[in-house]
Amino acid sequence: MPSMLEVSELTHTYPGQQAHTAIGGVSFEVTAGQLTCIVGPSGCGKSTLLRCIASLVTPTAGQVRLRGQPVRGVPEDLAVVFQDYGRSLFPWMSVRGNVEFPLRSRKVPRAQRRRRALDTLERVGLSGAEDKYPWQLSGGMQQRVAIARALACEPALLLMDEPFASVDAQTRFELEDLLLRVRAEQDTTILLVTHDIDESVYLGDRVLVLSKSPATVLADVEVELGQQRDQISTRESELFVRLRGEIARTLRNAPQNRGEGDHEGSREDEEPGPDSSGEDRADEPALAGSDSAGSERGPTE
Numbered sequence: 001m002p003s004m005l006e007v008s009e010l011t012h013t014y015p016g017q018q019a020h021t022a023i024g025g026v027s028f029e030v031t032a033g034q035l036t037c038i039v040g041p042s043g044c045g046k047s048t049l050l051r052c053i054a055s056l057v058t059p060t061a062g063q064v065r066l067r068g069q070p071v072r073g074v075p076e077d078l079a080v081v082f083q084d085y086g087r088s089l090f091p092w093m094s095v096r097g098n099v100e101f102p103l104r105s106r107k108v109p110r111a112q113r114r115r116r117a118l119d120t121l122e123r124v125g126l127s128g129a130e131d132k133y134p135w136q137l138s139g140g141m142q143q144r145v146a147i148a149r150a151l152a153c154e155p156a157l158l159l160m161d162e163p164f165a166s167v168d169a170q171t172r173f174e175l176e177d178l179l180l181r182v183r184a185e186q187d188t189t190i191l192l193v194t195h196d197i198d199e200s201v202y203l204g205d206r207v208l209v210l211s212k213s214p215a216t217v218l219a220d221v222e223v224e225l226g227q228q229r230d231q232i233s234t235r236e237s238e239l240f241v242r243l244r245g246e247i248a249r250t251l252r253n254a255p256q257n258r259g260e261g262d263h264e265g266s267r268e269d270e271e272p273g274p275d276s277s278g279e280d281r282a283d284e285p286a287l288a289g290s291d292s293a294g295s296e297r298g299p300t301e
């Protein structure tokens with residue numbers, strides 16, 4: 001498979017009096033058609049990493065290459081879906097208008113714009129909603145519009161920053177399956193940030209596990225669950241349970257990086273204390289289910 005994205009020794013320090021290094025030398029490569037999930041503790045630099053890849057933030061050091069070419073400026077064949085669909089859609093534009101909007105700036109002719117918008121809305125299950133306004137739709141439907149808008153651009157690379165974090169559990173499962181379906185149909189390369197370990201294993205061909213800020217890659221876990229996934233049987237499978245445990249353990253046992261703002265010493269040699277007993281901590285990615293025997297979260301939760 002040809003390489004779609006290469007991230008080499010990417011570093012980013014937010015300047016200022018209290019300069020903060022969010023990313024501390026991250027390197028990885030994504031091949032065309034791959035769905036790569038990124039998990040890491042809250043505030044470790046996941047969004048910063050996506051913003052650097054999208055050229056919304058200029059990295060302090062390192063390089064991003066898309067299809068072998070260094071990325072300078074926001075690439076046309078890249079689309080981003082953010083968590084906050086409420087703020088990312090234009091409330092004064094119809095659903096179709098929102099999906100067509102980025103195609104206008106890409107100078108796609110009007111008739112083609114309309115056809116692509118309607119086709120994509122059908123693919124995400126929103127036929128019939130094209131003339132509605134975002135505020136007339138549920139949260140899950142609004143996020144479908146945001147996904148449709150990104151897919152209508154037919155991006156070579158789709159970046160998703162916690163895209164399902166603001167919807168209820170049932171809608172989340174539906175959107176996860178929608179993503180897997182359109183990905184299979186369109187063969188899109190996807191880089192998806194999530195704080196949910198189960199979601200990363202369910203969706204990913206591979207999971208990159210990041211350390212605390214400044215983020216580095218702790219592990220690159222291949223997910224050999226095959227293309228066909230099912231919200232219940234996949235999550236119950238032995239391999240799924242093993243992988244989610246492996247990722248959770250990697251995060252729990254990771255040495256704490258020392259950023260500019262940190263005053264604590266390294267915890268590298270410490271025994272896991274009461275706060276690292278496997279119970280959820282506010283800054284740790286969530287592991288659904290109460291023990292390592294399997295995910296107990298079903299689609300009706």
Ligand SMILES: Nc1ncnc2c1ncn2[C@@H]1O[C@H](COP(=O)(O)OP(=O)(O)OP(=O)(O)O)[C@@H](O)[C@H]1O
Nearest residue numbers: 014020022041042043044045046047048049195213
């Ligand atoms: N514009 C900014 N200026 C200064 N510091 C920033 C800025 N944006 C983010 N940071 C800091 O950089 C670090 C990484 O932030 P980032 O949002 O990338 O993390 P994250 O892993 O996406 O967090 P979360 O999981 O909570 O969404 C945090 O400590 C944050 O406070």
